[in-house]
Amino acid sequence: MVSLLLSVLLGCGTSGSASDRSTGAVSASVPASGVSARPTDAGSAAGETGAAAGAAAGQVADPVRIRVPAIGVSAPVVPLALAADGRLEAPKVFAETGWNVDGPEPGENGTAVIAGHVDSHTGPAVFFRLRELVPGDRVQVDRVDGSSAEFVVSRLERYPKDRLPSDEVYGPTGRPALRLITCGGTFDQARSSYRDNVIVFADLV
Template identity: 55%
Template sequence: MTGRVLRRRSLLLLPAAVWVAGCSTGPGAPAPTGAPGSTATGTASATATVPSPGGPSSATAPESAPVPAVGDPGRAVAAGEVPVHLEVPAAGVDVPLIRLGVNPDGSLEVPVDYQQVGWFTGSAAPGATGPAIIAGHVDSTSGPAPFFRLRDLVAGDEVVVTGADGQRRSFSVDGVEQYPKDRFPTAAVYGPAPGPVLRLITCGGSFDRSVGHYRDNVVVFAS
């Protein structure tokens, strides 16, 4: 684990599907400009993938594994609940949200534009019971991306998600964690929650130039 890590309260750990959140630019991609605390210099993104329940551990899970829904499967997301805007004042984030689905290989989509941030439509709507998943890039060859300063957040910082209905749903940061990809805590990040929670995911740590990936993920836990 690299960089400063703010420990959050205890997380509910459940025997659920293993999620692997990775960051890549593909073979031969230039190195990113470098997330805070990184030694890299060039392009990186944030992605998340997961095998089916009962699949392999995060150390061996294939990045093309299918992505299941992580919200309440018995509850449809109302049109007004669809998140359209994200604000994280302490990290300088004030961006519209796009929708992220899954790629043909089953992996989670990431924004094509490095300045975009997206909500995973298979997760809970922000404000509904369960984890709402929002992913974004940390940087690119052009410089910092919207989630560049996520790792600097501290407990108590505010995160506001505005829905299509215009309602502002406010969350408070519980903590920030940085995880090596081979030890990503699937259940803690994507597992069921008794109330509305939010997870913001991006890349972190050092950049592995041989594969075009950051070695770690940064996850902001908010509720």
């Protein structure tokens, strides 16, 4: 398990005016202890199509699609790697989500992270309605091998980006957990970025 802190930042905007902004993902420091390196993960839970099958040893297959019926989301999941400066790039396509490949796959033991844009200069993006989720809503993550993992939402929070409680959001849970993240709150025109992060907490069924 990695013990160093990873600075995992997804851009929530680009330079320029609000009218041409490209907005939508995450800004947060992620403790690596909460996103274990995949080769050493053990005791993970693998889901079969339609339901999670329970605990299984070793890692699971990479995610390829996320489905959130309550808000009408069915979108590809693309891998997002850390850049040289320690930042996690936002998905290049506003209809796609991105998974932090330096953390566990969804369904492995640890905190998996899937992020997406809230909007763009053309309108709503993939996680525009993420703020509407409530406890009990389901999240399905399909994998490249045809299996899937099902998660249930436990809560939704909104934090200022400069005061995000990284340990609470990304810290180790002792079980497979999932965080869905986008931007929210008011828009800072000077920085061309939203001021907050909207974070959905979910656990493997």
